[in-house]
Amino acid sequence: MGFDRTLLTILIAFVPILIWRGPKTRALPLLLLFLAGLLWGTSARRATGRCTAAAADGAEARVQGYFVRASADGASTLRTPCGEVRVYTRAGAPPEALPVSVEGRWIRSVRPDGSTSVYLSASSVEETAGGGVPWHVRLRSQVRGRAAEALERRLGAQAGVASALVLAEREGIPRELWEAFARSGTAHLLSISGFHVGVVAALLSALLAATSPRRRAAGVAVGVWSYVLLIGAPTSATRAAWMTTAFVLGRLRRAPSRALGALGLSMLMIALLRPSVVGGAGFQLTVAGTAGILIMSRWMLRHWPAHPGREKIAPAVAAGVGASVFTAPVLAYHFGQVPLLSLPSSILLTPLIAAAVPGVILTIILDMLHIPGAQVAGAGAEGLLHAVTAAAAKIGALPGTTVLLTPREAALLTLGALLPMALPVVQWRRRPAVRAAVSVLTACAALWGGQAALALAGRGTLEIVAIDVGQGDAIALRTPRGRWLLVDAGPRGFGGSDAGLTRVVPYLHARGARRLEAVILTHPDEDHAGGLASVLGSVTTRAVIGPGVSIGQAGHMDGLAEARREGVPWRRAAAGDAWTLDGVHFRVLHPPAPGPGGARGPDAPAPDAPNDWSVVLHVRYGDFTALLMGDADERVESLILRTDSAAATGVTVLKVGHHGSATSSSAAFVAATRPGFALIPVGARNRYGHPAPEVLARLREAGARTFRTDLSGTIALATRSDGTVTVRTAR
Numbered sequence: 001m002g003f004d005r006t007l008l009t010i011l012i013a014f015v016p017i018l019i020w021r022g023p024k025t026r027a028l029p030l031l032l033l034f035l036a037g038l039l040w041g042t043s044a045r046r047a048t049g050r051c052t053a054a055a056a057d058g059a060e061a062r063v064q065g066y067f068v069r070a071s072a073d074g075a076s077t078l079r080t081p082c083g084e085v086r087v088y089t090r091a092g093a094p095p096e097a098l099p100v101s102v103e104g105r106w107i108r109s110v111r112p113d114g115s116t117s118v119y120l121s122a123s124s125v126e127e128t129a130g131g132g133v134p135w136h137v138r139l140r141s142q143v144r145g146r147a148a149e150a151l152e153r154r155l156g157a158q159a160g161v162a163s164a165l166v167l168a169e170r171e172g173i174p175r176e177l178w179e180a181f182a183r184s185g186t187a188h189l190l191s192i193s194g195f196h197v198g199v200v201a202a203l204l205s206a207l208l209a210a211t212s213p214r215r216r217a218a219g220v221a222v223g224v225w226s227y228v229l230l231i232g233a234p235t236s237a238t239r240a241a242w243m244t245t246a247f248v249l250g251r252l253r254r255a256p257s258r259a260l261g262a263l264g265l266s267m268l269m270i271a272l273l274r275p276s277v278v279g280g281a282g283f284q285l286t287v288a289g290t291a292g293i294l295i296m297s298r299w300m301l302r303h304w305p306a307h308p309g310r311e312k313i314a315p316a317v318a319a320g321v322g323a324s325v326f327t328a329p330v331l332a333y334h335f336g337q338v339p340l341l342s343l344p345s346s347i348l349l350t351p352l353i354a355a356a357v358p359g360v361i362l363t364i365i366l367d368m369l370h371i372p373g374a375q376v377a378g379a380g381a382e383g384l385l386h387a388v389t390a391a392a393a394k395i396g397a398l399p400g401t402t403v404l405l406t407p408r409e410a411a412l413l414t415l416g417a418l419l420p421m422a423l424p425v426v427q428w429r430r431r432p433a434v435r436a437a438v439s440v441l442t443a444c445a446a447l448w449g450g451q452a453a454l455a456l457a458g459r460g461t462l463e464i465v466a467i468d469v470g471q472g473d474a475i476a477l478r479t480p481r482g483r484w485l486l487v488d489a490g491p492r493g494f495g496g497s498d499a500g501l502t503r504v505v506p507y508l509h510a511r512g513a514r515r516l517e518a519v520i521l522t523h524p525d526e527d528h529a530g531g532l533a534s535v536l537g538s539v540t541t542r543a544v545i546g547p548g549v550s551i552g553q554a555g556h557m558d559g560l561a562e563a564r565r566e567g568v569p570w571r572r573a574a575a576g577d578a579w580t581l582d583g584v585h586f587r588v589l590h591p592p593a594p595g596p597g598g599a600r601g602p603d604a605p606a607p608d609a610p611n612d613w614s615v616v617l618h619v620r621y622g623d624f625t626a627l628l629m630g631d632a633d634e635r636v637e638s639l640i641l642r643t644d645s646a647a648a649t650g651v652t653v654l655k656v657g658h659h660g661s662a663t664s665s666s667a668a669f670v671a672a673t674r675p676g677f678a679l680i681p682v683g684a685r686n687r688y689g690h691p692a693p694e695v696l697a698r699l700r701e702a703g704a705r706t707f708r709t710d711l712s713g714t715i716a717l718a719t720r721s722d723g724t725v726t727v728r729t730a731r
Contacts, residue, residue, distance in 0.1 A: 055106035066133045070096040086119040094125040097141035150367035154378030158385040162360045168192045168231045180396030185342025197240035199357045217251040236286035242266035284330045292326025293319045337402045356384035462621045465716040468709040469499035471683025472527035479582035484513040487520045492530025500531015505538045521546035522615045522630030524556035532559030547613040548572035590616040622721025629657035637669040653677045660691020670698045684710040
């Protein structure tokens, strides 16, 4: 560790030399810096990992430190003597920059990409006596707190957007508005980035206009770094600050620095000092976007036809095109979608944001210093931000604003576009228009070939997939001809977690599911319906089929609202409903159909018992049969055995009811179904004790091979019409 730090300190001394010598600098110092970054990254990971390396999954813990980032939605960062720890709290935002003691238990979870995430699920957060919090952390927290209060006083409803623009605090932005910005391709405008740092730099330069060029450059650099550190040093803002530093050093030595060289310096310094962020979307997006702007600006200024407005129009178009094109693969890889209206939306909203940011900063300064004029500045900024949010909401509401791309499709598009660059065809390579056309054609051909191969894979088989969504249900079904249905959409829990958005939609996109023939909602509880709104908003859906009961659960109501917005019909399911899709026969066994005039029959569940209303779905494909039980309990099982015993006799696959609860999977029901395979969607270390040991024992005695999502991750069963089943599991 000490050797790593020493080597890093020595090699960082080469940075001013690299900037000073300019483009003739040899590659050896760059190589040494890269090697130092590797060493630093290894030691930094070891330092951070010491806090959680020995943490046993589910073990009780007490950790002391102070929060450097407190979040109202539960995901906060605690700095401890051995590094930073991610903490989730249910009681709202913990105190920031105060010594605290956090009690809870360690949770180790495996992400879809196979990496391990360790965090502390807090049961209590108590302030402790004593110091331990550095003065600059306390000062930063106080300044940011007072600035946030000033925005609340002066900007009213737009205070959340203003906080995101200048303080890197996005918690005050409603979820619907944030999604509208994302669909319009302008979410990056709400994140502190080079654009915002550029606005701050321009303001500082104007304030220091009377000084000498060197003093003005140095003052801008100091002011920019003070601002970036004050807001917590977000990655994109840090990148912009390092680039500003490079330009200032160039000005001080009277030899302008190259823009791409300054970007390279910022990449190196972030990789050296904060190696953990390099693999994240924020770092990759800010680097890709900046590189695209710089490269496209140079190319357009070289090839744009000469006319009086060329110097003003070309850079703006180049910035939009370069940022959109270069960040598209990163957006597809991390988020599974690419906004189509990013360029026109950015051109429309960027000037408004550029005008609003100085007003927001001026409002904060005037309010904190009690100088008259804060009300006027705040009113002006509020008006501009109102126009921004209204425009983003209108654009985001337009149909077809995003295109869904899986990481595989993004890779195919990128490789297809780059392939012509390697072809030794000299004549057309010298013509930019021809080269661009060939790149587009090869990219489309690569994408079409990949999609065709994916569509052909698995033809002739029925797939039933229990997606790992934690303590909840989301069962995807793929018919032999590649059409998809979804039974339940996963939970939405504390801390803003939404399995529909983070697990179900990415899985469907990765499998090429562009449309759902139906979402069958077994019942309206949060662990089944919480992710419904996100699924309906992200995947074209032909219909939602549910039991026709609700007791006002938030996820269910949000799903209803999203279905209305998307024009998705909502139909009631009842015993006897049946349909066939690509040779697969579906039949609803429960809940009972209503009596004449909608009257409740003798077997109808109580209105306030949503589990008893669970839609039970029988699936048959040739000799293969499956029962998907939702959260049905023993009462429902007894009713099915009495009214439709043939459907519950000798099934191939049983999706066990209610996550293996002791109130379900009765001995009589398991004995009747005699499942060959049992699927149990269940969350690790859930507080309900699911699955119950007696249920597991019954399934084992019946000869079932039991698969659980808490142990195996996502479970996919593929079957042919002869009833043969293959099982794949994936973390």
